[in-house]
Amino acid sequence: MAESAYSIVLSNVNTLAIQETTLLCGVTLEVESLKDELKRLQGFLRDADGKRRLRDEDIVVLVSQIRDVGYEADNAIEAVDHMQKRNRLKKGFMGAIARYARLPSDLTTLLNVGVEIEHIKRKISEIVESAKRLEIVDLGNVPIENVHVDDEFQQDYPNYQNYEEILLVGFEGEYEEIVEKLVDTEKSLSAISIVAMGGAGKTALAKKVFMSCRVQEHFGKTAWVTVSQKYKGIDLLKEIMKQIMGSTDESIDKLNEYEVGQKIHDFLLQTKCLVVLDDVWETDTWEQLNRSIRAFPDAANGSRILITTRKDIANHVQIPTHVHPLKKLDEEKSWELLSSKALPSYKRSVIHDVDEFEKLGRKLAKKCDGLPLALALLGGYLSKHLNAREWSDILLDWPSTRNGQMVQNIVARSYKDLPNHYLRSCFLYIASYPKDYIIDVPRLIELWIAEGFIPKIPNHKLEETAEMYVAELAQRSLVEVIERSRAHGCIDIIKIHDILHDWCAEEARQDGFLDVKNETTGQVGEPASSNNLVSYRSSFQSLSNEILPGTTNIRTLLGFELQSASVPKLRLLRVLSIEKSTLKDFCTVISGCIHLRYLRLGNCGGVVLPSSIGQLLYLQTIDLRDSYLESQVPKSLWDIPSLRNVYLDDGFSPPPPPAKSVRLHHKELQTLFLGISHVGTKLWFHDMVIFLRQMNQLRTLFLMIFPMPTEVFSLFANMPHLVDITLGQLGVLDKLPDEFPQSVRRLVLYADVIRQDPMPILEKLPCLVVLKLEGYEGKTMSCSAQGFPQLQELELHRFSVEEWRTEEGTMSKLFILTLWKCEKMIKVCEELLDLSYLSHVTLAEVPYF
Template identity: 65%
Template structure:
């Protein structure tokens, strides 16, 4: 990926030291020269890449040299720019003294940088000479588009196809059959298994997901969970995931529980419930035995509970020791293959602009037949061709088609789709997915922050980086290169994705061969610190399940990702730009991180051994800081606020505001997201200083704040200076006498949690013109009113712990509301009649609302009109404490309120 490397370097250099500064006057001319030379080298790379892929090792070495030179040039230029940034931050008298004190060492450093740039210039000259000897020609063909323009109006709610419905094409009969086996109580009331067996890419997971999310299955089972097993799994991790889904437990509450305790909790909870457990992508015959090894977690109450299992192996499907129905998922026949292919390649909104549809259909049917009935191949090829509505291109693909077996057929389709991606940036973004473990659920916002930190997203005139990156995700989804798991109701964009294991394997191999990224997984047998080609040195590494060692990377590595690492040490990484570690134990972290002056992203999730040094403020390029760890980490240094480039900050505890004068002068100007979960210890927490600091963050788009035990009501006053806020989450208020007179008019999602809200919040909140999602907790008034013009765009509303008896809704209010949840509104003895006048209401969730009878006239009418109604915990007497003792409703209510202080804290966090 030398092309993307040079592209990212060119974009980054443009924002560095090319502006006129007296300090760097001797470097600026050299920077301009390097930019021109790198741009010229980039034009040779298309020709070189074709030769490299044909097996020319000399060309492969030449391509590697280009990438090395580009990175070395960027490192040198950025080192000079860093000196300038550091000196500009010190503006007072002491700063001037420090600048003069450092002048001799800075001049020496500048001389060293100049010498390094001269060395890179000589290296580039040698590379040009080599191009002539290797007969690599200048490519003057079409210049690639840097930005993917939107194909639809910028209304995220309607701009995307329903990918799930399209992917189900061809499986209608199988869908009905499997749903019937799951919900038919007459056939088998004992706990039993329904297994879907088929080869990779045949659509097992897609079909199972559609069954799992169907309204029929949701209404039939009182509890349901979905876990992906994959080739490597830990029984306790699967059980904890199931527990979180069925019981609403959080990571912190189950982190210290052992396998027996988790299994026992699940068993007791499910004992009197009809439940469904989905085990997706099972590889080993003893998986069910492993999950139930310590305790039988899944009881058989002879009430029609079911296990739905997907696997590639028939012996796995038949091994479970309970009644089993095995469904062999067949390949699609010719007509169904064409139906799926045409939905992808020739969607209805494109057919209307095609002149000769018949010609495309004729070619398309032949291409669909070539895919041999595999839905994954049909979807990817269809997504690829939907971007190339040219009959000649379709004909060329047909004539080039390999007459080989399925594995090589898939590689052919993937290679075509990858090569057809519009630019080198998007190709690099796709290969970057190899950095994550197999079957890993990827949060798009986290992925975008990684892409931006890696400089894989180019600057464009009309879009901020995050917008361009979201367009990239949409492009990959439209081409079926990623699976969309869900979308944000508030924003409409894709929120979580996953990559099919076949595509993941292809990406991993391609990334390693290109020297783009090396994924090392000891448990899967993939190891080694170099790429498959000795000529291509990788600058990015992803480690999985390593333990007790110094991570084996070269000192010039730029990106390091780690998952499930046990007691590892980081080497000195002078040029590191990305550090992303999850569920790991780090040794000597603080002694390494302070020297990583090029760092763009620091993400440590659920890691131990983390302590930030005071020198963290020297990381003047840091864009994303995320510390979300199991133990309470030590204090976050105030020097964090010295970093001018911060865009996203996610902190859990350990943060205190800087003194007011300092926060006004140094708060980051580019900060877009600020998420803070605080549990102040002692009496020295400076609440007033915190309010002053937060009030200065006037460019924020996402703001989430939670404080235990309670958050001061003064927080609501800071919104007057935050006109750009789109997403607000505020948790743990004690008593709110009234709502602020005005929230930011741009807000689309609002979560507000308090013990007591005295004033009816609706008259203020219903005036927010962009509000799409609203979660409220704690209103203690007797009545609540929504006017006829209120909530014009609201789609999701959740009300928790309301004491409202009367809820008046004027006709015309909430015209777009589709999802409504009422939880613990125990004084509401009857559902309001106004619900019947909501034209879009399709889903109603009632939790702990035992006082609402099944004979409630509004409830019955909603069901008659087709609204899906879900009820949770109809009787409080069934609820048990962790020790197994029953509790009365009043006692449980108190327990629940305190539990909410913790649960609602995390409701808005992206993970």
């Protein structure tokens, strides 16, 4: 893995050097020479990285030195590149001088970089001598892995199968049994405990039970919380309260454990509820939840607790508990699960000797000892190797290990089989999230891109390549798919199984890829022995003390639920993401972080951005949603040409209109999310519109502004690539504009009043999949035949329609219909319920229902 990480750094160095050598003046020759030396080191590293596994102390040191020198070269070359980018953006007289002459500060930078490169080259010479002494083979200038996306590679992804559905093969009878236990007529409070070892499918089964129509209809309210090894009783109670009572985080933040328990207690006395405690590790968890007050009373109304656990904790739950030991799959069901992954129907048609594969596959399935996780992982691996000889070799080489180690062996095999080092890095990076974390895929992709894990491939946007990487991991069952985006057709939310998370964290620690620190487990990143590399990435999780990174050379810093975060100056930082924390002296921390690519502060306090933020010329993503800003976001932010994704709430100003002599380029901007509670002047929005008209590469536009001028619709003429549009707090619209981007797949428009039927305009959009509208006050609404050819989800708010005319053939793919506060649509509702192509209809606050 160290070799893979080095390859990514070398790729960045090559890109900078190739593109910018004409700008490096006096250090051009030094940079070209350095490139050659770095390529040579990559050859040494490929040999040394394998030998490091033999626990040779000297080789571990050598690997660390090679990786370090690669990062140093990256930093040095980028410092000069930054200088040139900064000079090109300068305005006026000083800008002209900077572009055509050398300022004293620039000459100093070039001199320092030249000295640094000479220092790096001396280090490389020493490394080469050490490699020869250790008999490390120079494999030559082996090129960086050729990464491409061919047609066969892409065809697999639309056919991926839902992870939980796969793991449920063979549990149909147990599913029915547990559902019956939950919805029986017994009134007293009771629990069901599903018990099995890790990877046996407990959570998948419980999730299927939880989401069943019978269960959801039987209970007034339901809640699902993941307990895991690291938990705080009050946090679990707050999450339960939020789900069953609909309370917001803000309303319960100040409540203590007794107050939260009391509110849950009082609510459960009146309402029949189901609460799922998933992945319980400790026998005293029930006692901890009821420590301050008995939060779960026996109200004799049929409430239930469903528990999944690796231990038998029935004797420790002070309510009647039915223990359900989850059985392992028999041989037939094991083969059914394995073949569903390894030989799905769309692949069987191209296999000549299916019987031979089935014969070998049944033997391999038997080796997995009935564990669904092992079967799904192995099936994912085998699906990439439809070669009978290879299946036979795996069977012959099957290691004799216990169940827990067996799964880890399969994970290791799948990891090594990933097609390139970029994808391997993407997989290990998931360990930077806490266990059981619900991972937002678009946000994960932004991090991957900032880290340099996504290669540039002709005719593919970086985001598109990253989406295929997620799909590849899902198809191999290395991640769990929680939710897909209906609008975009790609995976939207994922999780990673605890066993896989543990494997990733350990592999990342040993390879110096990532370290993790939390209060429960201690610092995973502290090397247990000298054979572990020091990492340049750190993830801090659920800490009450301040962040104190171990090295000033750290490049990535992630923080999750830190009470307070005091970050020292880290001038080489490339990724900074902190959530649910109070920040100290943050303004001074990032003012000099010229290498920064990604900045996310979610639900944080104490946020003050430096006026010099415009100097962060590599910044790709800034996400300040839901954070409290103690000062305005500086206007210089808009001067950064590398921005790809901008997410801002209140507390920012639009960029000043660009001077005619200055051309602003935002060719990379993909996502713009702006939420503003109140805009005081028309000039504010006028300036923003001038800026937005330059954003002709935007794919996602989210504007939630009060009041929203109708002038916003004029932007669409210059945004031909828009896929996702959300416009909120529009006032009175006489009619919608006649033209929307033909590429739009998701459209959300919230208005006070829409006076003219919007459907004749919107039904012509050829790619529209999701449509959400609010405020139409007309009496009739018409949808013509062949209208809305791709629409799958329709949500209408505050529609006063008395008649909805639909011609045959309209909305032929509509799957979900939701009506909110549509008080006059009684007759419409009756007719819609008879439409055969609808699968889900939700009627909320409609008097007839």
